[in-house]
Amino acid sequence: MTTSGGPGGGPEGPDQEPDVDLLAVRGEEPPSARVPLSRERILVAALEFIDEDGVGALTMRRLGARLGVEAMSLYRYVPGREDLLDGVVDTLVTELDRDADVLTTPEHGWQDFLQRMAHGVRRMAVAHPRAFPLIASTPPEAPWLRPPLRSVRWVEAFLSGLLAEGFDDEQAVAVYRAFTSFLLGNLLLEVSHRGGAVGPLDLVEEEVPDHGLRDAPTVDRLSDLLTEDRSLQEFEESLESLIDRITTQVVAGSGA
Numbered sequence: 510m511t512t513s514g515g516p517g518g519g520p521e522g523p524d525q526e527p528d529v530d531l532l533a534v535r536g537e538e539p540p541s542a543r544v545p546l547s548r549e550r551i552l553v554a555a556l557e558f559i560d561e562d563g564v565g566a567l568t569m570r571r572l573g574a575r576l577g578v579e580a581m582s583l584y585r586y587v588p589g590r591e592d593l594l595d596g597v598v599d600t601l602v603t604e605l606d607r608d609a610d611v612l613t614t615p616e617h618g619w620q621d622f623l624q625r626m627a628h629g630v631r632r633m634a635v636a637h638p639r640a641f642p643l644i645a646s647t648p649p650e651a652p653w654l655r656p657p658l659r660s661v662r663w664v665e666a667f668l669s670g671l672l673a674e675g676f677d678d679e680q681a682v683a684v685y686r687a688f689t690s691f692l693l694g695n696l697l698l699e700v701s702h703r704g705g706a707v708g709p710l711d712l713v714e715e716e717v718p719d720h721g722l723r724d725a726p727t728v729d730r731l732s733d734l735l736t737e738d739r740s741l742q743e744f745e746e747s748l749e750s751l752i753d754r755i756t757t758q759v760v761a762g763s764g765a
Contacts, residue, residue, distance in 0.1 A: 546578060548586040552596040559597065559640045563704075569593070591647075598643050602660045604633045613666045619674040620752050623684075626667070627692060627748050630657050634696040638703035645693060655689040657696065676759065684755055691751050699740045 544550065554576055558567055569590060573580035587593045605611050611629035615622035634641040634657070644656045651661060658664050664685070671681040697705070 546576065546582060546586065548596065551576065551583055551586050551593070552600045555593055555597050556600050556637065556640055559643075560637055563639050564594075564643065567593075594643055594647050597640060598647050598659060601633060601637060601640060601644060602657075602663065604636075605629050605663060608632065613670075615670045615674050619671055619676070620756075622670055622674075623688060623752060623755075624748065627688070627744075630692055631696060631699075631744060634700050635703065638700035638705040640705075641700045642697060642705050645697060655686065655693075657692050658685075658689055680759060683758075687751060687755070691747060695744050695747060699744070702738070702740070 551572070555567065555572055558572060558575060567590075568580075569583055570580040572593075573583055576583075583593075587596060605626075608629040611625050612622055641657075644659055649656070649659050654661065654664060658667060667685060667688075668681050671684055672678070676684065
């Protein structure tokens with residue numbers, strides 16, 4: 510019987526699974542016995558891990574240690590890291606289902622419908638800035654789906670909602686493209702300022718050298734203004750501009 514995790518042995522490291530035999534000696538149940546392992550539990554834990562430590566730090570072994578099981582136990586529910594990340598994206602998107610302000614049908618007009626959905630996606634991105642970039646980097650369930658609306662169900666709700674409001678097929682698809690491009694561009698920029706890794710180099714923590722602004726006196730002088738967080742204001746202004754542009758196009762397309 511091993512005792513490496515308690516008295517007489519070394520402390521458990523962050524990547525080590527708790528010693529089940531030792532827990533039994535202490536009269537404690539292993540975590541997996543207290544809470545049954547499931548795909549949903551694994552995905553929730555993976556999202557929490559990414560929120561705290563980032564995507565780059567996530568491994569099956571570390572996630573297993575977090576759940577109190579060996580890494581091999583996870584493969585029954587998630588075949589590998591790629592499937593794990595796909596599941597995390599699905600978990601993120603389903604947060605829209607729990608957002609009481611997001612509507613699945615345009616109950617108060619299409620403008621209100623888009624406003625609610627846009628702010629719901631932003632709330633999800635701001636709540637999970639380190640995980641949100643996965644929406645843009647993992648393959649969708651259908652190759653023509655555009656992030657951040659990565660769910661066929663939500664794309665169906667989006668398009669059918671616009672059609673119910675009088676948009677024709679081409680108009681609905683054009684709005685879908687413009688809306689998703691607006692969301693992805695704005696939100697990736699925002700989460701990058703909140704610690705989200707939007708590129709491979711972002712996974713490497715580096716200090717900015719002191720001489721970084723030596724040859725850029727204007728940037729240095731305006732740095733306070735440049736670092737002001739106006740993300741929400743810019744998001745709302747851009748969204749209003751998008752809706753105004755869509756309104757103009759719809760009116761022009763209708764011949765009114």
